[in-house]
Amino acid sequence: MLEQIRSHLQEISCDVFISTHRTHRRYLTKFTGSAGLVWIGLDSKILVTDFRYTEQAGEQSPDWEIVLLQPTLEETMARLIEEQQVRRIAFESEHITVEQLTKWQEKFEAVEFVPTKTWVAQLRQVKTQEEIDKIAAAAKITVQALTALVPQIKPGVTEIELALELEYTMRRLGAEAVAFDPIVGSGPRGALPHAIPGDRKIQAGDFIVIDMGCVYQGYCSDLTRTFVVGRPDPKQLEIYHIVLEAQLAALNALKPGLSGKEVDSVAREIIKNAGYDQHFGHSLGHGVGLEIHEEPRLSQFNEEPLAPGMVVTVEPGIYLPGWGGVRIEDLVVVTEEGCRILTELTKELVIIE
Ligand code: GLY
Ligand code: MN
Ligand code: MN
Numbered sequence: 001m002l003e004q005i006r007s008h009l010q011e012i013s014c015d016v017f018i019s020t021h022r023t024h025r026r027y028l029t030k031f032t033g034s035a036g037l038v039w040i041g042l043d044s045k046i047l048v049t050d051f052r053y054t055e056q057a058g059e060q061s062p063d064w065e066i067v068l069l070q071p072t073l074e075e076t077m078a079r080l081i082e083e084q085q086v087r088r089i090a091f092e093s094e095h096i097t098v099e100q101l102t103k104w105q106e107k108f109e110a111v112e113f114v115p116t117k118t119w120v121a122q123l124r125q126v127k128t129q130e131e132i133d134k135i136a137a138a139a140k141i142t143v144q145a146l147t148a149l150v151p152q153i154k155p156g157v158t159e160i161e162l163a164l165e166l167e168y169t170m171r172r173l174g175a176e177a178v179a180f181d182p183i184v185g186s187g188p189r190g191a192l193p194h195a196i197p198g199d200r201k202i203q204a205g206d207f208i209v210i211d212m213g214c215v216y217q218g219y220c221s222d223l224t225r226t227f228v229v230g231r232p233d234p235k236q237l238e239i240y241h242i243v244l245e246a247q248l249a250a251l252n253a254l255k256p257g258l259s260g261k262e263v264d265s266v267a268r269e270i271i272k273n274a275g276y277d278q279h280f281g282h283s284l285g286h287g288v289g290l291e292i293h294e295e296p297r298l299s300q301f302n303e304e305p306l307a308p309g310m311v312v313t314v315e316p317g318i319y320l321p322g323w324g325g326v327r328i329e330d331l332v333v334v335t336e337e338g339c340r341i342l343t344e345l346t347k348e349l350v351i352i353e
Pocket of ligand 3: 222286313315329
């Protein structure tokens with residue numbers, strides 16, 4: 001991946017690429033500390049970090065030159081700029097504050113700071129086998145935790161209690177954190193795609209949307225299932241099966257070469273033909289990796305082709321204000337022929353008796 005960054009550097013005649021973004025730092029160097037600067041020159045790769053982390057950085061990033069941040073980031077950069085005779089520095093405009101940039105420009109008058117976008121985000125889209133294995137392990141924990149929760153879903157239990165149980169189970173199964181606060185939306189609250197669990201008690205007749213994920217060795221998972229409490233009524237069955245049909249059709253279509261827009265359209269057309277397109281207001285899916293939401297997007301705005309090794313969610317939903325909602329979400333890895341589901345769990349409507 002350093003070759004691609006160096007070739008970008010040459011294209012825009014820069015001497016160095018710098019990043020202070022935590023996820024990019026981890027991706028590029030494997031260093032997990034909370035502070036540091038990645039410095040990639042045409043023939044140097046340096047990780048600048050402070051006293052708290054130099055030993056850890058040496059262990060986690062043995063191929064990188066570790067430079068102690070001393071006494072400030074700017075003083076440390078000044079030494080590197082001098083040593084390497086740097087004139088043009090490529091920085092990540094999406095991740096550097098105006099204040100930071102102004103400080104650098106004032107301090108280093110002879111240096112030009114050149115904004116760049118998405119160099120690392122682009123690289124992160126296609127996962128290595130090692131990354132896929134970690135995402136798959138996170139997905140497995142997530143599936144196990146949801147499976148273990150099902151017997152505990154019953155009338156009288158609150159959304160918060162269910163969410164808490166999920167967090168606890170995922171941690172107990174080896175997750176280092178939740179990827180995001182679990183979403184538990186019951187009854188009419190299922191119409192909020194990102195419902196914050198509250199003290200509403202589960203009732204007979206509810207649809208319950210549960211969306212959850214965890215982090216395993218830095219990598220995230222993402223899974224949604226919708227359950228029904230007691231016998232579903234005809235409208236619940238109708239909506240559930242439209243979403244399921246859309247989800248299965250998108251999974252079936254998903255393959256390298258199709259764009260995010262094309263895959264999104266497969267699901268969107270089905271929901272539109274059923275008359276509910278106004279109630280599917282988010283995109284079909286997103287990339288998952290070190291971050292829970294990353295590139296590529298399965299949306300009407302992504303015309304780039306998908307490629308093997310990308311990991312994305314497929315998560316159509318229908319949300320009817322005052323009534324409730326249904327979302328079904330799987331995490332998949334794009335393969336040479338199509339895609340492989342990492343969140344293997346039934347999608348038949350599970351009826352909580
Ligand atoms: N957790 C929100 C989502 O599924 O993207
Ligand atoms: Mn989700
Ligand atoms: Mn998702």
